[in-house]
Amino acid sequence: MVTALRRISNVFKLRIGVAITLCAIAGMAATPGTSLSPEEIAVLAFAVFLSSASAGAFNQYAERDLDARMHRTRNRPFVTGVFKTGWAWLSCIVGILVFSVALAAWVLNAHVALYVFLGAFFYGVVYTIWLKQRSVWNIVIGGLAGSFAVLAGAAAVTPHLAASSIILALVLFLWTPPHFWSLATVLREDYARAGVPMLPVVVGDATAAWIILAHTVALAGFSLLPVFFGMGYVYLAGAVAGGSYFIIKSVELVREPGPKAARANFRASFVQLGLLLVAAIIDGALNF
Known part of the structure; x- marks a missing residue:
């Protein structure tokens, strides 16, 4: 039973789904407008979580041949044959x-439904099918999936997006590349063997480290802007603390480019995002 649940969690990438759901809740919290009922908030979270899960499962279904060529992913259920490919899984x-x-369209509005769909589409189709094995820009454009989750949360409050929520969506767009490129630096040889043009594979660890630092600095800077559009001191504290920590680790990566510093930077990206999203949600609740 435990093994089966782990396989389901792996295929649907439920941990990523939780992070994407927090992005939507943060987008809602950062947007001034009509307050949602607890039931509406639950529907927003559930719809975004399910959309992310479907995109994650499609990613693993479509990439089973690629996953088989990579050490990190060769034991995924679609690769090993534990889960059989076919119409049953695609229909699910x-x-x-x-x-x-x-659900998002019925309980909330059509704008939320559109963003929920676009988040899954960009991850499942634009990133997975069109870009991942073809372009070094794969994760840059594919990273819009997180941005659409923020916009879905904002649109649940008002279809006329506020400046703070648009900036927060941009912050998520800027967060994804340094986060994933750090992981790609750790797994550079794996991606190289599989023929996936991730940035460190294409330009090398040292150049990639400088690009990661540039993105991190831009991310930290943009994350402060919502303060000028209504976000309060709790959000500011989270943005400053998380952004500073991420920059410090990115500087360390530039000084010693390689898997060890990249792994630390990858973890720092989660710290930065977690602090930012939790601070945005708390700030929104305090201003309620």
Whole structure:
């Protein structure tokens, strides 16, 4: 039973789904407008979580041949054959996405439903199918999935997006590349063997480290801007603490480019995002 649950969590990438859901709640909290009922907040979270899960499962379904060529992913259920590919799984994945979009449209509004769909589409199709094995820009454009989650949360409050929520969506867009490029530095040889043009594979660890630092500095800077559009001191504290820590680790990566510092920077990206999102949610609750 435990093994089966782990496989389901792996295929649907439920940990990523939790992070994406927090992005939506933070987008809601950062947006001035009509307050949502607890039931509406639950629907928003559930719809975004299901949409992310469907995109994660489609990613593993579509990439099973690629996953088989990589040490990190060669034991995923679609690779090993524990989960059989076919119409049953595809119908399940599409059904979950359709249900999540329909639920968002029915309980919330069409704008939320559109952003819920676009988040899954950009991760499942734009990133996974079109870009990942073709372009070094794969994760840059594919990273819009997190931004759409923020916009979904904001649109649940008002379809006319506020400046603070748009900036927060931009922050998520800037967060994804240094986060993933740090991981790609750790796994550079794995990606190289599989023929995936991740940034460190294409330009090397040292150049990638400088690009990661530049993105991190831009991310930290933009994360402060919502303070000028209504966010308070709790948000500011989270943005400053998380951004500073991420920059420090990115500087260390520039000084010693390689897997060890990249792994530390990858972890720092989670710290930065976690502090930012939790601070945004708390700040929104205090200003309620």
